[in-house]
Amino acid sequence: MYKKEISKAVINRLPRYYRYLGDLLEKDVVRISSKELSEKMKVTASQIRQDLNNFGGFGQQGYGYNVEYLHSEIGKILGLDTKYNMIIIGAGNLGLALANYADFERRGFFVKCIFDIAPSLIGTEIRGITVKNAEEMENYIKMNKVDIAAVTVPKTKAPSIASDLAKWGVKGIWNFAPTDLNLPKDVTVENVHLAESLMKLSYRLSGNDIE
Amino acid sequence: MYKKEISKAVINRLPRYYRYLGDLLEKDVVRISSKELSEKMKVTASQIRQDLNNFGGFGQQGYGYNVEYLHSEIGKILGLDTKYNMIIIGAGNLGLALANYADFERRGFFVKCIFDIAPSLIGTEIRGITVKNAEEMENYIKMNKVDIAAVTVPKTKAPSIASDLAKWGVKGIWNFAPTDLNLPKDVTVENVHLAESLMKLSYRLSGNDIE
DNA sequence: TAGATTGTTAATCGATTAACAATC
DNA sequence: TAGATTGTTAATCGATTAACAATC
Numbered sequence: 001m002y003k004k005e006i007s008k009a010v011i012n013r014l015p016r017y018y019r020y021l022g023d024l025l026e027k028d029v030v031r032i033s034s035k036e037l038s039e040k041m042k043v044t045a046s047q048i049r050q051d052l053n054n055f056g057g058f059g060q061q062g063y064g065y066n067v068e069y070l071h072s073e074i075g076k077i078l079g080l081d082t083k084y085n086m087i088i089i090g091a092g093n094l095g096l097a098l099a100n101y102a103d104f105e106r107r108g109f110f111v112k113c114i115f116d117i118a119p120s121l122i123g124t125e126i127r128g129i130t131v132k133n134a135e136e137m138e139n140y141i142k143m144n145k146v147d148i149a150a151v152t153v154p155k156t157k158a159p160s161i162a163s164d165l166a167k168w169g170v171k172g173i174w175n176f177a178p179t180d181l182n183l184p185k186d187v188t189v190e191n192v193h194l195a196e197s198l199m200k201l202s203y204r205l206s207g208n209d210i211e
Numbered sequence: 212m213y214k215k216e217i218s219k220a221v222i223n224r225l226p227r228y229y230r231y232l233g234d235l236l237e238k239d240v241v242r243i244s245s246k247e248l249s250e251k252m253k254v255t256a257s258q259i260r261q262d263l264n265n266f267g268g269f270g271q272q273g274y275g276y277n278v279e280y281l282h283s284e285i286g287k288i289l290g291l292d293t294k295y296n297m298i299i300i301g302a303g304n305l306g307l308a309l310a311n312y313a314d315f316e317r318r319g320f321f322v323k324c325i326f327d328i329a330p331s332l333i334g335t336e337i338r339g340i341t342v343k344n345a346e347e348m349e350n351y352i353k354m355n356k357v358d359i360a361a362v363t364v365p366k367t368k369a370p371s372i373a374s375d376l377a378k379w380g381v382k383g384i385w386n387f388a389p390t391d392l393n394l395p396k397d398v399t400v401e402n403v404h405l406a407e408s409l410m411k412l413s414y415r416l417s418g419n420d421i422e
Numbered sequence: 423t424a425g426a427t428t429g430t431t432a433a434t435c436g437a438t439t440a441a442c443a444a445t446c
Numbered sequence: 447t448a449g450a451t452t453g454t455t456a457a458t459c460g461a462t463t464a465a466c467a468a469t470c
Binding site for chain 1: 449450451452453454
Binding site for chain 3: 264268
């Protein structure tokens with residue numbers, strides 16, 4: 001079956017729709033029109049309808065969208081109906097921050113363990129998640145299903161660790177190191193480049209932005 | 212003087228150019244052509260030249276670009292020739308991770324202090340940065356120049372804290388809370404939505420992506 | 423000078439918005 | 447039924463790529 005390729009711009013917006021619909025759900029809102037949602041989200045109603053119709057007709061003429069249904073459907077599109085096993089490489093503050101963020105579990109992302117090389121950290125525990133010796137990583141990955149590895153190691157170490165992860169079968173890399181990872185194309189890399197985010201803020205503060 | 216508005220897509224790419232040029236600089240590369248750079252970065256040479264020419268002609272026909280000069284010019288465009296005073300709101304793991312990331316200082320972002328409400332954290336120190344009582348925040352901001360506030364507090368508290376920050380004169384908010392902040396338009400908000408980043412990864416892993 | 427590579431214009435491609443017929 | 451709002455096509459807008467004259 002031919003599947004029309006969905007543009008990256010659309011995908012990037014889906015999590016935000018999901019978040020707004022989740023918030024509405026919590027407020028027990030039952031239905032919402034693209035117009036109302038567009039006003040809350042500060043986008044055009046047209047864009048919302050276009051985006052959603054990439055995946056199917058989730059609404060009803062004259063009524064709008066059922067919040068709970070749409071929320072759940074977008075969740076499925078995003079793959080949030082699946083459980084993912086995640087490991088964290090690097091038990092620095094960032095690694096620990098991710099391990100501590102219990103909210104990921106609510107979305108189906110389960111942190112199974114953390115790997116580090118520092119003897120002082122190995123064996124410690126955080127929210128029941130053990131810090132293991134990085135030397136055990138290969139074996140662990142081969143013996144357990146690991147869907148996602150969050151890489152929070154220094155820039156210099158990230159590329160080789162990522163290659164290893166890919167070699168050992170990890171298909172999803174959540175990369176926090178300030179470098180690009182060139183991996184086989186069956187491996188998905190999602191980057192979080194904090195320094196670059198801060199530079200964008202800096203640009204807009206600096207007055208080089210529209211005056 | 213009329214200044215052509217620079218598209219957001221271009222701005223988003225600048226930090227990445229800056230990073231690649233910084234890496235080249237460290238390797239003592241003196242010159243680079245748009246073609247070579249495009250191959251490294253996996254973009255088109257045309258795009259690089261278009262992007263740069265939004266800001267002026269940094270290159271030289273027949274030669275290419277001087278790495279050091281271009282790096283420095285992009286740094287200026289991004290406002291990295293300025294010093295920014297930053298505070299962090301929330302001394303959780305994420306707040307501490309940011310405080311610990313000394314690399315920001317190299318780019319001109321100086322973390323002056325952290326604010327929290329937990330008595331157990333107040334008064335502690337990290338890399339010489341003190342955790343202060345959140346009640347002192349208003350006074351601190353009014354007495355000191357604070358350019359950027361990194362908000363790493365829970366979703367429920369973020370909007371009101373951000374409003375306060377704006378009211379007290381902070382013009383740059385680096386928001387890590389999973390919510391949108393609606394602030395006066397003279398306040399710049401840069402969001403880091405980790406959960407949304409993870410959902411994008413999930414989407415691509417889930418097989419809803421192009422098969 | 424000849425070769426290389428930019429800066430820039432023109433062509434293409436894709437994404438967003440507008441409009442409206444379909445229909446609940 | 448009449449009104450509302452979707453799904454979808456068409457129009458517009460913007461961003462990317464291609465091409466090439468300018469020039470180092």
